[in-house]
């Protein structure tokens with residue numbers, strides 16, 4: 001199977017090339033030329049398989065230039081050996097008291113307690129094998145600008161992986177105290193973390209400049225190093241996400257929750273960059289019986305408006321919310337959906353994306369919009385409603401969820417009412433442990449909440465109040481040594497990268 005670029009359908013590369021490169025030269029994203037199809041008989045078989053077996057089956061259908069042994073090796077390194085609680089990467093939580101058929105797909109049992117582990121535990125293995133396949137003997141230097149979850153998940157995924165180094169930049173005052181501590185205490189011999197004076201955009205812009213700086217590229221080249229990306233536009237990050245939608249459906253089959261062949265489920269996804277919900281869309285196209293894809297946003301509701309009206313308009317205020325991983329105004333992966341819905345029309349996509357970067361706005365055609373309405377339901381909720389939902393689901397179901405998951409639950413309720421659909425079994429994607437956002441979650445469920453308590457006091461308090469266990473990776477953080485405390489100015493980021501690369505350099 002080869003991969004095309006969304007901005008030039010004439011481009012055709014292997015999966016190893018697509019994963020190594022991350023993004024196509026003209027700025028397009030790599031997409032598979034054709035989606036493999038899974039039949040009901042395949043699902044019947046897969047329902048008796050482990051998560052790793054399911055992952056191998058689905059990945060093999062996409063990575064035709066990898067051998068079965070290579071894929072198995074990658075998948076086992078990612079998902080077994082205690083990286084995830086009880087080696088169960090994507091368990092389903094069944095709610096007891098609900099009228100509605102809600103199933104919480106918990107994707108936060110990995111080393112950083114957020115769903116990005118699902119892809120970032122696997123990507124390093126896919127990437128190092130891809131580099132070998134394209135006969136690159138270079139060390140891959142991964143550069144990441146993060147607003148929180150991605151940085152930590154990438155550090156954990158790449159730590160001590162042969163042939164790679166990783167440098168993470170985060171805005172000094174733009175991540176939560178827990179996220180900062182997670183990154184600053186990172187272990188591993190090939191990792192580097194640096195706070196920068198500025199906001200997330202400064203970090204992101206700085207990284208883009210380093211990627212395209214000819215002097216830095218020359219120095220790296222001389223030293224046998226190449227840049228690579230762990231960003232969610234990399235196909236190697238999207239592919240692992242398709243697996244858990246199939247896996248969840250198979251678990252529901254195995255547990256007798258699916259009553260007949262082809263019974264459809266709804267899937268609700270708290271959405272930021274449109275990566276996670278795009279993977280659900282691909283799963284549907286590959287034959288998974290899905291009724292509606294429900295896209296849940298916070299106050300940054302640019303996607304809600306787009307999916308409802310067909311107009312994408314990023315010219316609006318940016319809101320800092322209690323679900324920060326969804327605070328985003330340009331959802332990169334939407335480009336892949338549009339490419340698919342236009343029947344691979346890369347001229348059209350290029351036009352829209354150019355409009356987006358010049359005026360911040362584009363409008364899709366009526367026929368695209370009607371396809372979108374057929375596939376998706378979109379809604380959003382603000383911080384107050386998010387907290388209200390955390391409290392309600394805790395009180396009625398005794399289920400503690402994080403802020404991002406609560407946005408999904410809230411929007412699901414909106415959907416069920418608007419579309420009069422309480423019967424369809426519904427998978428709600430739970431993307432982070434409530435302990436990762438202990439401050440907001442505690443505030444929502446406890447009257448004892450003290451804003452001035454330390455982050456770890458809030459974690460303890462949340463556990464005491466709710467009787468739920470603190471995830472080990474978070475419990476262990478308090479005692480960990482801080483390894484990185486450098487703060488650098490925006491214009492010193494390049495030097496930090498060279499230092500990480502082990503290159504002596506004087507200006």
Ligand SMILES: *Cc1c(COP(=O)(O)O)cnc(C)c1O
Nearest residue numbers: 271272273274275276325431432
């Ligand atoms: C990244 C993230 C999201 C958004 O996922 P996208 O793939 O960017 O849509 C939602 N919740 C959490 C906790 C995240 O870390």
